[in-house]
Structure formats: structure tokens, C-alpha cells
Amino acid sequence: MSEAPPPVSGSPTLEDVARAAGVSRATVSRVINGVRNVNPAIQETVRQAIAATGYVPNQAARSLVTRRTGSVALVVSGAGVEGEENPFPNQVFADPFFGRVAGGVVGYLRPLGIHPVLLFAETDAARAEVVDYLRQGKADGAILVSTHGEDPLPKLLVDGGLPAVLFARPPEPLPISYVDVAHRTGAKLAADHLVARGCHRVATISGPLDVLAAQDRLAGFRDAMAMHGHPYIPCVEGAFTLDSGAAAMERLLAEHPDVDGVFVANDLMAQAALQVLHRHGRLVPDDVAVVGFDDSSAALACKPPLTTIRHPVEDMAAELARLLLAQIEQPDQRVTSVIFDPALVVRESA
Amino acid sequence: MSEAPPPVSGSPTLEDVARAAGVSRATVSRVINGVRNVNPAIQETVRQAIAATGYVPNQAARSLVTRRTGSVALVVSGAGVEGEENPFPNQVFADPFFGRVAGGVVGYLRPLGIHPVLLFAETDAARAEVVDYLRQGKADGAILVSTHGEDPLPKLLVDGGLPAVLFARPPEPLPISYVDVAHRTGAKLAADHLVARGCHRVATISGPLDVLAAQDRLAGFRDAMAMHGHPYIPCVEGAFTLDSGAAAMERLLAEHPDVDGVFVANDLMAQAALQVLHRHGRLVPDDVAVVGFDDSSAALACKPPLTTIRHPVEDMAAELARLLLAQIEQPDQRVTSVIFDPALVVRESA
DNA sequence: TTGAAAGCGCTAACAA
DNA sequence: TTGTTAGCGCTTTCAA
Numbered sequence: 001m002s003e004a005p006p007p008v009s010g011s012p013t014l015e016d017v018a019r020a021a022g023v024s025r026a027t028v029s030r031v032i033n034g035v036r037n038v039n040p041a042i043q044e045t046v047r048q049a050i051a052a053t054g055y056v057p058n059q060a061a062r063s064l065v066t067r068r069t070g071s072v073a074l075v076v077s078g079a080g081v082e083g084e085e086n087p088f089p090n091q092v093f094a095d096p097f098f099g100r101v102a103g104g105v106v107g108y109l110r111p112l113g114i115h116p117v118l119l120f121a122e123t124d125a126a127r128a129e130v131v132d133y134l135r136q137g138k139a140d141g142a143i144l145v146s147t148h149g150e151d152p153l154p155k156l157l158v159d160g161g162l163p164a165v166l167f168a169r170p171p172e173p174l175p176i177s178y179v180d181v182a183h184r185t186g187a188k189l190a191a192d193h194l195v196a197r198g199c200h201r202v203a204t205i206s207g208p209l210d211v212l213a214a215q216d217r218l219a220g221f222r223d224a225m226a227m228h229g230h231p232y233i234p235c236v237e238g239a240f241t242l243d244s245g246a247a248a249m250e251r252l253l254a255e256h257p258d259v260d261g262v263f264v265a266n267d268l269m270a271q272a273a274l275q276v277l278h279r280h281g282r283l284v285p286d287d288v289a290v291v292g293f294d295d296s297s298a299a300l301a302c303k304p305p306l307t308t309i310r311h312p313v314e315d316m317a318a319e320l321a322r323l324l325l326a327q328i329e330q331p332d333q334r335v336t337s338v339i340f341d342p343a344l345v346v347r348e349s350a
Numbered sequence: 351m352s353e354a355p356p357p358v359s360g361s362p363t364l365e366d367v368a369r370a371a372g373v374s375r376a377t378v379s380r381v382i383n384g385v386r387n388v389n390p391a392i393q394e395t396v397r398q399a400i401a402a403t404g405y406v407p408n409q410a411a412r413s414l415v416t417r418r419t420g421s422v423a424l425v426v427s428g429a430g431v432e433g434e435e436n437p438f439p440n441q442v443f444a445d446p447f448f449g450r451v452a453g454g455v456v457g458y459l460r461p462l463g464i465h466p467v468l469l470f471a472e473t474d475a476a477r478a479e480v481v482d483y484l485r486q487g488k489a490d491g492a493i494l495v496s497t498h499g500e501d502p503l504p505k506l507l508v509d510g511g512l513p514a515v516l517f518a519r520p521p522e523p524l525p526i527s528y529v530d531v532a533h534r535t536g537a538k539l540a541a542d543h544l545v546a547r548g549c550h551r552v553a554t555i556s557g558p559l560d561v562l563a564a565q566d567r568l569a570g571f572r573d574a575m576a577m578h579g580h581p582y583i584p585c586v587e588g589a590f591t592l593d594s595g596a597a598a599m600e601r602l603l604a605e606h607p608d609v610d611g612v613f614v615a616n617d618l619m620a621q622a623a624l625q626v627l628h629r630h631g632r633l634v635p636d637d638v639a640v641v642g643f644d645d646s647s648a649a650l651a652c653k654p655p656l657t658t659i660r661h662p663v664e665d666m667a668a669e670l671a672r673l674l675l676a677q678i679e680q681p682d683q684r685v686t687s688v689i690f691d692p693a694l695v696v697r698e699s700a
Numbered sequence: 701t702t703g704a705a706a707g708c709g710c711t712a713a714c715a716a
Numbered sequence: 717t718t719g720t721t722a723g724c725g726c727t728t729t730c731a732a
Contacts, residue, residue: 011485013725024703029727037701056485060419061725063410064708071467071488106470115483117421117467120456133465135361135406138421363709374719379711387717411709414724 012053021049032057063137072324073139074105074116075130077146077153097296097313101145101167104317112325116143127153134162140328143167143320163331165324167316171212177323177335179316183213184220186309186342190263190291191224193307193344197289199261203234205248205273207265214240217265217293234259238269245269249276260288261350267292267299267308274302274349289350304348312340362403371399382407413487422674423489424455424466425480427496427503447646447663451495451517454667462675466493477503484512490678493517493670513681515674517666521562527673527685529666533563534570536659536692540613540641541574543657543694547639549611553584555598555623557615564590567615567643584609588619595619599626610638611700617642617649617658624652624699639700654698662690 014025021028023042030038031046049055063069076098105116117139121127130153134142141163144154150171157164158176166178194202204221207214218235225233236251238244245268252259253276264270270292274284282288284304292299295310319338327333364375371378373392380388381396399405413419426448455466467489471477480503484492491513494504500521507514508526516528544552554571557564568585575583586601588594595618602609603626614620620642624634632638634654642649645660669688677683 014727015725025726026703026705026728027701030702033727039701042702056482058414058725059486059488060410060413061708062727064408064414064710064725065727067708069410074468102468106468110470113479115467115469115488117465118424118452118456119465120460129463132406136409138409138465364711365709375710376712376720377718380718383711389717392718408709411724412711414709414726415711417724 012055013058014055017046017049017053017055020053021046067137068328069137069140070114071139072109072114072116072321072328073119073130073133073142074102075119075121075142075144075153077121077127077130077144077151097294098145100313101317104314105143105321107314108318108321121153124152127156131156131160131162134164135160141165141324143317143324161331163324163327165320165327167320169212169337175335177327177337179320179323179338179340181311181316181340181342183216183342184223186293186311187217187220187263188224189309189342189344190293191221191228193291193346193350194261194263194289195225195228197261197285197350199289201256201258202230202261202263203236203252203256203259204263205238205245205252205265205269206235207238207240207269209237211240214265221263238265240266240268242268242272245272246276249273253277253280253282261290262288263291263293265293267294267296267302267306270306270308270349271298271302274304274306278303285348285350291350295345299345299347302349307347307350308345309342310345311342316340362405363408364405366403367396367399367405370403371396417487418678419487419490420464421489422459422464422466422671422678423469423480423483423492424452425469425471425492425494425503427471427477427480427494427501447644448495450663451667454664455493455671457664458668458671471503474502477506481506481510481512484514485510491515491674493667493674511681513674513677515670515677517670519562519687525685527677527687529670529673529688529690531661531666531690531692533566533692534573536643536661537567537570537613538574539659539692539694540643541571541578543641543696543700544611544613544639545575545578547611547635547700549639551606551609552580552611552613553586553602553606553609554613555588555595555602555615555619556585557588557590557619559587561590564615571613588615590616590618592618592622595622596626599623603627603630603632611640612638613641613643615643617644617646617652617656620656620658620699621648621652624654624656628653635698635700641700645695649695649697652699657697657700658695659692660695661692666690 014028018025018028023046027038027042028046031043109116119130119133121130130142133139142157143165145167154164154166154170154174154176158174164176166176169178169180170176202225204218206218209215222233234256236248238248245264248269249272252262262273264273270290273290277284277288284290292306292308295308299306299308323336364378367378368375373396377388377392378396381393459466469480469483471480480492483489492507493515495517504514504516504520504524504526508524514526516526519528519530520526552575554568556568559565572583584606586598588598595614598619599622602612612623614623620640623640627634627638634640642656642658645658649656649658673686
């Protein structure tokens with residue numbers, strides 16, 4: 001057990017291991033990388049030498065020749081304004097949605113020994129940095145989670161020929177793989193549930209209609225209600241925010257005081273709607289049933305707890321990671337997209 | 351403007367730029383790295399060549415020779431149990447404390463072009479991976495945010511001679527730089543405030559007394575109260591959790607029904623204490639004044655909003671990043687620690 | 701099945 | 717001030 005004199009300086013290299021094992025660097029490399037055609041006995045010797053020397057491969061040297069870093073960027077991107085005050089939106093972390101995405105990505109990547117680098121791209125400068133980050137080979141590809149629809153980063157990446165995948169379908173068609181949820185299916189779930197509850201005078205509060213998801217949710221809801229014999233469904237457009245949800249609910253109540261069921265395009269607006277209904281003395285769900293969308297943390301914070309449509313965010317994020325790795329392996333492969341089915345989560349509001 | 355034939359394959363290298371500029375690789379390298387002693391005219395030529403070729407330095411090649419990656423790991427560590435179900439604690443992201451830490455770190459590092467890699471180290475295996483991550487040269491150092499006191503990772507890193515810094519003083523003395531908050535000062539702030547309000551029968555709910563921060567907060571509070579002429583302050587030990595806070599408050603009320611001021615060692619327990627007081631018909635702050643510690647999101651969620659002690663978490667995190675970079679530059683420098691003063695945030699509970 | 705040798709793209713002595 | 721050159725530690729042909 002006495003061998004492998006400690007290397008004079010720095011940590012041991014392949015050379016040191018090779019010398020300790022009495023083989024060539026190439027052989028040690030083969031053992032480490034699990035290349036077949038290596039004599040089992042030699043494999044064992046090499047393994048012992050590795051343990052004895054405490055060898056750890058140098059990632060830089062490895063990357064230089066393989067042109068891979070084995071790391072990916074997890075980019076939280078948006079259409080933020082140049083010169084924004086806060087360079088790092090704390091709220092991103094507070095957002096349970098992002099937490100679930102990160103959880104799904106890490107859950108898939110960690111067993112593969114890949115750890116995501118966290119990048120924020122709220123400004124043009126930051127977006128340019130992301131592109132550079134990938135071009136410098138600091139990461140092999142990027143998983144993008146956009147907070148806004150008009151995010152220019154996906155196009156930048158595609159134009160740069162950099163491997164990237166997207167959470168949610170891009171507004172403009174782009175040759176990029178993405179995952180998304182079947183918004184229409186989710187909206188149908190909400191419609192079916194409201195009808196099954198016996199709601200007859202149903203309305204909806206949509207998201208901003210320049211956002212794809214909002215369009216799809218509205219269309220899906222209307223289609224499903226039409227199937228149930230309700231050809232016209234009143235709609236007030238919101239902006240996915242608390243304030244806009246409150247305003248929309250007020251207007252809905254003013255224009256359709258007899259409403260007994262509302263599908264709200266996201267939980268945040270639904271939470272506000274619930275408060276408005278409460279102020280107006282309407283009991284939820286008895287007088288008015290409310291269904292939200294997202295199953296965000298807001299859904300549980302609601303009074304009463306919100307019945308809503310849940311994305312399989314973690315699964316979607318894991319699939320996204322898988323798609324990215326596939327694209328890194330085979331850059332010229334056709335883009336793939338995967339649409340996930342959402343599920344109805346019944347709580348007390350409907 | 352017609353030069354630099356596009357490189358045959360892959361992206362341009364230093365060689366390509368050098369050829370386009372009619373100089374040597376070394377000169378281009380000097381220009382890129384801002385080394386002085388380069389003829390301004392040549393500098394300009396080189397810059398144009400860089401722009402013309404679209405050159406971006408290869409990080410792997412650079413790291414191989416400089417032995418620096420220019421990236422750091424942000425490690426969320428704990429004393430988690432082996433084989434835990436959830437490999438990635440979503441709640442970490444939900445925790446506003448972590449968000450603030452990350453914000454401070456990113457705020458400091460991003461202008462330097464450094465992006466943190468997010469690592470989780472809840473299990474022994476994960477901790478070994480963190481050590482390997484650094485040993486492989488995938489990051490130059492680690493910023494550790496431990497969720498538990500007995501986290502073994504700091505020692506692993508120190509023993510490995512790997513650059514690392516800690517958020518919060520390690521329980522066992524360790525040659526590692528850290529930042530922390532002056533717990534005793536914070537507790538004194540709380541004491542002074544309660545006394546100034548006119549509280550005469552003051553008690554405290556401490557954290558688990560095997561945790562340093564809990565010890566310091568208790569001692570600091572008692573010392574300050576003694577200065578105000580209250581030599582003995584009743585104390586019930588909690589566990590920094592909601593449940594333990596409620597239990598402690600119940601006990602306090604049973605043993606000292608005439609209490610009119612309580613310092614609770616963290617906001618979560620204070621929140622529970624508030625609920626218990628409410629159940630017992632005690633008005634806060636009129637009957638009983640309550641001061642928490644941390645200024646976590648719980649403080650604002652309380653009814654009434656909690657008066658509490660706030661850490662300058664972002665500043666602390668930024669300083670931590672600075673300490674790490676300093677240590678990476680000068681590995682054999684003595685460890686430094688910086689203690690930050692907390693501040694009293696007066697809301698409605700006291 | 702194994703070894704020798706040629707780089708990967710860059711920085712940093714050392715010369716000129 | 718600039719160029720030449722020698723590696724950094726690894727993977728990967730190509731021969732043996």
C-alpha cells in the first residue's frame with residue numbers, strides 16, 4: 001500500500017495515475033470514461049491508482065477537447081426595461097412557479113451530475129451576456145423560463161445556433177423545442193366542472209389577450225361551454241395581476257349580477273375575484289363558484305381555497321432538461337415540443 | 351472591410367484573430383486581457399479583427415492555463431438525512447431568506463461577470479459532489495448557506511483546502527471566513543424598544559439553545575434587560591418553528607399571566623405567539639407587545655404586522671461574495687469575518 | 701487491447 | 717513593445 005508519491009505541486013493528473021498504475025494516460029482515460037475494451041485486471045489496477053492518488057479529472061482540460069462543459073444554464077428571462085433598478089428580482093425566488101421549475105430541472109439533471117448555472121436576463125445587456133456565456137462555452141445550452149411573452153432572448157439564441165429550450169410556446173414561431181401545457185384542455189376541465197356543479201350563468205375573466213396562453217384558455221373555455229349548450233360566455237379581460245382581477249370581477253358583477261360561476265384565467269386574479277365577491281356579500285361557492293388556473297401558492301392562500309387547474313410543472317421542467325440534453329447531443333436534430341395535460345384540483349371555491 | 355475569411359469550422363480562435371490583425375496570438379491575448387504595453391494603434395487593429403471575426407474567448411482553454419473558471423458555487427447546505435425523498439427542496443426557493451441571499455450574491459457578482467452555480471447539499475452524497483465539483487475546477491470557490499447548524503460541509507471544504515465562505519458563524523471553530531449578524535445587538539434593540547414602550551413584565555421565547563444564534567439572542571436580551579433594571583427575564587425555549595412558538599407562548603401565558611412584553615427569537619414563532627395571544631383575548635400591542643427577529647416574510651403576514659429585528663441580508667451576502675473572491679485571489683490569507691448590525695423595524699406589534 | 705503522439709485554445713515566460 | 721514557444725491536462729486518432 002505504499003506507492004504514488006504525492007505529486008510535487010497541485011493535484012494529481014492523469015499522468016500521475018498512469019505512472020502509479022504502470023500504464024499509459026490513454027488507458028487511464030479509457031477506464032475513467034468507461035470506454036470498453038479495457039482488460040478488467042488493468043481496470044482494477046487503474047482504479048486503485050486513482051484512489052491512491054486522489055485523482056480528480058480536470059474539467060477545463062476535458063472541456064477543451066470534448067467541447068462540452070457538462071453544465072447548462074437555467075435562465076430566467078423577461079422583457080425587462082433597460083437600466084432597471086433591481087438587477088436581480090428577488091421575487092423570482094419567491095415565485096413558487098420558478099421554484100417548481102428549478103425543482104424539476106434539478107431533479108432530472110442532478111442524477112446526471114449536471115448542475116445548472118443560474119442566469120438572469122432582464123435587460124438587453126444581460127441577454128447579450130447570456131449569449132456570450134454560451135458562446136464562451138461556459139455552458140452547453142440553456143433552459144429558458146420567460147416571464148414575458150415578447151422576450152427577445154429565444155430568438156437571439158436560435159440565431160446564434162446555441163442549444164436552447166423554452167418553457168412555454170414562443171409567441172412567434174421559432175425553431176426551438178419547448179414544453180407547454182394544454183391550455184384549452186385545462187379550460188375545458190374548468191368548464192366541465194362548473195357545469196357539473198350546476199352553474200348556469202357562467203362568465204370568465206381572461207388574461208391579457210396578447211398572450212398566447214390567455215387566448216388559448218379563453219378559447220378553450222368558450223368551446224367547452226358551447227359544447228355544454230352555452231354558446232356565449234361573457235368575458236372581461238384582465239392582466240394576470242391582482243388589481244386587474246379585482247377590477248374585472250367588479251365589472252363582471254356590474255354587467256352580469258346573476259353570474260353563478262366564473263372561470264378566472266389565473267390564480268392571482270381569482271384570489272382578487274374572491275375578495276370582491278366577499279365584499280359584495282356573495283358566498284363562494286354557493287352563490288358563485290370560482291375556478292382558477294395554475295395552482296400557484298395563491299390558490300391555497302385564498303379564502304376559500306381555490307379550485308384550480310394544475311400544470312405538471314416539475315414534469316414539464318424535467319422534460320425540458322431532457323430535450324435540451326438531446327439537442328446538445330444532436331444539434332441538427334429537428335426541434336421537438338411536448339404538451340402536457342393539466343389536471344383539475346378541486347378545493348372549496350367550486 | 352473585406353478580410354478575415356470565415357474560419358473553416360467552429361468558431362474563430364485567437365489564431366484567426368491574430369492572422370486577421372497581422373499580429374501574433376500573444377498580442378491579441380494581451381489586448382483581450384487588458385495587459386498594458388500594447389501599442390494603441392495595434393490595439394485598435396486587434397479590436398477590429400475581433401469584431402470582424404466575431405471572436406469569443408474559449409473559457410476551457412483559458413481555465414486550463416489560468417486555473418480559474420471565473421465562477422463560484424452557491425451552495426444551499428444542510429444536515430439533511432441520507433436518502434431523503436425530495437432531492438431538491440422547493441421550499442428553499444420559497445424561503446425569502448434564501449432569495450435575499452441570492453439577490454445579494456448576484457448583485458455583487460454579476461457586475462464582475464461571475465454567475466453562481468446553484469448546488470444543493472442535503473445529503474452526504476450531495477456534499478461529496480460539492481467537494482468534487484470544486485476539486486474538478488468547475489468553480490473557484492463556494493458560498494455556503496447552511497440551513498442547519500451541524501452541517502458537515504464547511505469542514506469538508508476547509509479540510510480539502512477549497513476556497514469557501516459561510517453565511518453565519520460555524521458552531522465549531524473553523525478556519526473559514528464568514529459573515530454574521532450581531533445577534534446580541536439585535537436582542538438589545540428589542541429590549542430597549544420594549545422598555546421604551548413601557549413594558550414592565552417582559553419575557554422571551556428563545557430558539558433552540560444548541561444553536562449559537564439562539565444563545566446569543568437570549569443572552570443579549572437578558573443583558574440588555576438587566577441594564578434596564580430587570581435582572582431576571584423568564585424564558586421558554588422554542589425550536590424556531592410555528593408549533594413550538596405556539597406551545598411556548600401558551601406556557602408563558604400560563605406561568606406568567608401578567609406578561610406585557612415578549613421578545614420572540616424568530617418571526618415564525620412570533621407569528622404563532624400572536625395567534626395564541628389573540629385566542630386568549632390579549633390585545634397586541636396594548637395588552638402584550640411582541641417583537642420578533644429576522645424580518646422574514648412572516649413578519650408582514652402577521653396580524654398585526656410584526657415589529658422585528660432585520661438582518662441586512664443582501665449586504666451580508668454581497669460581503670460574503672467579496673470575501674470569497676478575496677480568498678480565491680489570496681488562498682493563504684488569514685480568514686476574515688464580518689459582523690453586521692441588525693436594525694429594529696417598528697410595525698404594529700410593539 | 702494498449703501505447704504514442706497530436707492537438708484542443710489559451711496564457712505566460714522568455715527572447716528579441 | 718512584440719513574437720516565439722512551451723506547456724496547462726485531457727481525449728482521441730492511429731499504430732502496434
